[in-house]
Amino acid sequence: MSPVSSPSRRRRTSLVALALGSSIALAACGGGGFEENGSDEPASSGDGPAKLQVLIGSSGDAETQAVQDAADAWAEESGNEVEVVVANDLAQQLSQGFAGGNPPDLFYVDAGVFGDYAEAGNLYPYMDQLADADDFYPNLVDSFTLDGEAYCAPKDFSxxxxxxxxxxxxxxxxxxxxxxxxxxxxxxxxxxxxxxxxxxxxxxxxxxxxxxxxxxxxxxxxxxxxxxxxxxxxxxxxxxxxxxxxxxxxxxxxxxxxxxxxxxxxxxxxxxxxxxxxxxxxxxxxxxxxxxxxxxxxxxxxxxxxxxxxFTQCWGIAADSENQAAAVDFVEAMTTPEQQLTNADAFGVMPSREAAQADYVEQFPEDAPFIAGGDYGQGPVNxxxxxxxxxxxxxxxxxxxxxxxxxxxxxxxxxxxxxxx
Amino acid sequence: MSRDRSIRRGQALAGWTFVSPTLVVLGLFLAVPVAMALWVSFTDWNGRGSPFASGIGFVGADNYRELVGEQGGLTRSDFMTSLRNNFFYVLLVVPLQTAFALFLALVLNQRLLKAVGFFRTAFYFPSVVSSVAISLVFLFLFSGTGVVNSMLDAIGIDGPTWFNDSRGLFHLLGDGLGLWSTADPPSALTGSGVLGLTWWQWISGPSVALSVIIMLVVWTTAGTFMLMFLAALQDLPVEVEEAARIDGAGAWGVFRNVTLPHLRPTMLLVTTLGLIGTWQVFDQVYVMTQGGPGKSTLTPAYLSYSYAFDNQKWGIAAAMAFVLFLIIFAMTSFQRFLFRDRDAIATKRAEKRTKKAHANAPAGGAS
CATH class of the missing domain: 3.40.190.10 (Periplasmic binding protein-like II)
Known part of the structure; x- marks a missing residue:
């Protein structure tokens, strides 16, 4: 879900994050090394299949599973590899990646922190490469626009x-x-x-x-x-x-x-x-x-x-990513109206594409008041x-x-x- | 002679070889990062790529000026608020945890006490439990309708909403004593101030929310310090105490004139560790309050984290860390000065004086 809305919510989120964090750390110890040793393909280059790293701040198992499934489907179809990692502290993990020059290729960017990331040059602006980019709600795209340039595609909104x-x-x-x-x-x-x-x-x-x-x-x-x-x-x-x-x-x-x-x-x-x-x-x-x-x-x-x-988040692509073309392709697949409706069903977010609005209202009639706000809502201070x-x-x-x-x-x-x- | 020197040289080489792993680890994980952070505090690095890359601007002391100077605005008042909170926090935690630890150690050191092992473990237990876990328990205990308020309710006290209460204890105390009214604070205090905060804000005392964290920390750290006191107490020979008693000292006299002086080095250790630890408080704030309510639990360590990781203001965050370091360094040095062994210094001076007197005495004079 989008915003950090209150102290207790934040508290609860950090609890979950801490719990997740420890289990991820353990899992990483167990499995991480094998994959690297097992695959002899080049990590990434222009012609070979790309290996994308995707870092998400997940709201829970449902979201993780939905993103994982969609990523697997995309990897299957495009012949690339995707690794979805659930962050336990997204801001901190991204900071480490940015500073070290090896950020994940794709990650969630909240509208509230978008300005700082874009200003620092961490984001790769790719909106002009997306097909049907003008189908996103304009108010959402505005939330990810700095100095007249739209940077990234809103993945959903509330x-x-x-x-x-x-x-x-x-x-x-x-x-x-x-x-x-x-x-x-x-x-x-x-x-x-x-x-x-x-x-x-x-x-x-x-x-x-x-x-x-x-x-x-x-x-x-x-x-x-x-x-x-x-x-x-x-x-x-x-x-x-x-x-x-x-x-x-x-x-x-x-x-x-x-x-x-x-x-x-x-x-x-x-x-x-x-x-x-x-x-x-x-x-x-x-x-x-x-x-x-x-x-x-x-x-x-x-x-x-x-x-x-x-409240919205976008799919950020790192300016330092070596797989930007593949990453844009990935975003394309993740933001199709069909995929967005699947996500809506799985973890209750609203599609960021206007093309999906009618179907969404049909599927979830009681959420019509929420999605109506997409037309006249105002994004956060960014x-x-x-x-x-x-x-x-x-x-x-x-x-x-x-x-x-x-x-x-x-x-x-x-x-x-x-x-x- | 030359042979002797070559042996020594071999020893030196062996010595350096033995300490080199530690030196490398310390250098790599301590000295280098500290130096890098120091450099960052003088730049406008925005967190992208290496802080030593060519495009990074050197801004001199600008980041430090932002923290203490007139142009700082919000940054300065944030930082000063965090220092104020942390100051009141240290002021309460260090004496309380030291006194509490000493009390527990004295209780455990009673020779008549049975099941010492059990009590030692019980008292030490909070120190070994993860601070995050304890923080979570406290969140539930001190919620508005939590256990603590229910118990207060039972004895007819309407408890505060602990973690949502940003009122300062000193403000409330002054209100209770009739010195001022918190609803309408005296304009002499609110009208002027220093370093971005009004006098009224400076003297607020710890907020109700911060005092919960104070209670938590006193409770969790006392166990560790109790062990240190206990070790020192067990070093004190029974004969010395007995001798003092034979000389007519009462229980209080023995404690005041025999036990306490004996504990002086431990006391220095405990208060120094306490001081350093309390100025660096972070995890409880991170887990429980994130600086709220009303910034009343903001501490320099948490503010620095938040400026760096949430707001990409790395230079200012690093500068905060170094100002914090200077504060800790100054306070620890001052504390060492206070705890210096006056008797030992006096003895040394006296010795020096006698030596001088001897040297100045005429040759052949009686020694």
Whole structure:
């Protein structure tokens, strides 16, 4: 799944990573050497079959298996070899590869770190070599564009939508006609849903949730095209103040306030009747809270229209890879509409190609609100060098209920400008 | 004579041969990487290819200026926040773990105690368990509805949401004593500051979240240091203690005037190791909090990691590591100075003085 959405999620991910890490280390001790000795073919060259190394940050066994199967099929058909490695710390393992001059040929790149990697010259831009490259959602391609150049193909994406607890909804006397489509309606239903044991709406902390309200008000933290910070635009302050008014009124809470690591946990434990999360919440609800019934709706429109946030990763090809032609071919195979629908079925991600949208909605009608966001969603802040700045923003947004909105935006603006100049 | 020298030469050669494997390993895995990191801290290397390649820009002390200078902005305030957190962390962990370890060692050293082996193992156990595993257990213990809060609840205390609570303990303490109100901090403290943080931020004390990590670390490290104290205690001859008792010393007198002075070298070792270890705290932060909430568990070691691996700011990250090294070096040296053996120094000086006096005495004078 795409984003690192909350401390507890991150914690859980690192646990899994650690567990995986140790088992991989053991496996590597056992098997690694034999393969190298066994094959006498040249490692890689222009004419012989290429041996691709693919490093993925997997969300679990389902994703690993799906990628492995697709890679095997491609290897079979193209006569190349592929080795899929699951990273236990993707950033760290990639850094080692980049510094050592021998990075994996292909790897996942999150939109949030794309800018840094591209700026450092670690990525090979290949979008112009892909067939049907203009079939990808333009908003996703924008998330992997730096200085006007599109670098890599989005492998899939997630968006935010509004999840509603069906039982609480009925109990509050609300019907399908009441599903909020404006900010006022959202606040009104949140108020109606609020009871002493249940908040109306729970939000995970950080820019990856409240940012959606900025987009709905026509603003955002930065303007990726011009490469400038735009946080101090009045529309942003209005959006944050709107969220703040809901937090202040008690109809909305931040997840930690109800002792939840993220919105999905607050929603699953029924401490909140609604939450704003991405399609990754499906897996969590199915595994951890199978008894909670819920529906999903598109986020309400703000004063400036529809808006949500996109989270996506692309297939990065290393600038130092010796097998770039084969790697592009591999990406081609991994991003066909058919393959993307297979992946959607296997581990719940949404296809990044518009050609697959109709089929996807047919297959998963209840996910229509999520995929609709592909048309109007906004990708994450992806300008290079802003990592610590957005981390600081997240840290300040923890106190959104009581903080001075203008202060938060101004300090972000100041820090971002210092970094971007 | 010449024969003697050639034998010595052979010895030297043999000596170097014997230590060479260690020298090579140390050089390759310690000296060279440290030198490389030092070089990186003076460059704008972005993590791609070798930091010694031709295109890498030498930026002088810019990275260091970024950390402490006016132009640092966010980087400086991040770094200073991490130093502040780590300072309060050291301030609490080192004395607590030393006192706790000494207490455990004294208990185990009682001659009347049965099943010493069992207790020794039990106390030492946390030190040998993986810090990651223990961190995970603490995450569950200290969650908002976890065991700790349930127990506090049972005695009528409404526990905090530990790992989500970024309030500083000193802030809360001052609030409780009526010195100030955390909701409306005194403007004398918030209005001005130094090095990118206001005075109010500097004096926050460890946050509630950081104090959980403090508890964890005190508990896990005390076992190791207890073993060191125990070894030293067992070196102390029973006769010395008995002699002191015969001279009329009470239990406290024996401890204060016989046991403690005897433990001075161990005390230096324990506090030095404690100081170095606590300034480098990383794994607990990495596993449990990633620097949050509100950056209140950010430490220089974790910040350096995050700047390098998450943000590709390798030069600044390396500079942080070296500033941290300087801090540890300075504090350890100061500690050695504090723990120096004043008696031994005085004896040495006295000896020197007598020698001088002898030399100056007129020839043929009585010695």
């Amino acid at each position: 968006t935010l939508a509004l999840e509603i607890n069906t039982a609480a909804w009925k109990k509050a006397g609300l019907t399908d006609a009441d599903i909020p489509t404006t900010w006022d309606e959202l606040q009104a239903v949140a108020k109606k849903l609020t009871t002493p044991d249940q908040a109306g709406l729970a939000l995970s902390i950080g820019r990856d949730r409240v940012g959606a309200f900025l987009v709905q008000n026509g603003g955002f933290w930065v303007d990726a095209e011009s490469g400038e910070a735009t946080a101090t635009e009045p529309s942003n302050a209005e959006a944050l103040e709107y969220v703040q008014s809901m937090l202040d009124g008690g109809e909305a809470v931040l997840a930690p306030d109800v002792d939840a690591g993220w919105g999905g946990e607050a929603f699953g434990t029924q401490k909140a009747a609604m939450t704003i999360e991405g399609n990754w919440i499906r897996g969590a609800m199915e595994n951890d809270y199978p008894d909670v019934e819920y529906t999903v709706a598109e986020l309400p429109e703000g004063p400036a229209g529809k808006g949500t946030l996109l 300008l290079p060098g802003l990592g610590p700045v957005v981390a600081d923003l997240d840290s300040q947004l923890e106190q959104l209920r009581t903080a001075d909105v203008e202060d938060i935006l101004e300090s972000f603006q100041k820090n971002a400008e210092a970094e971007l100049q």
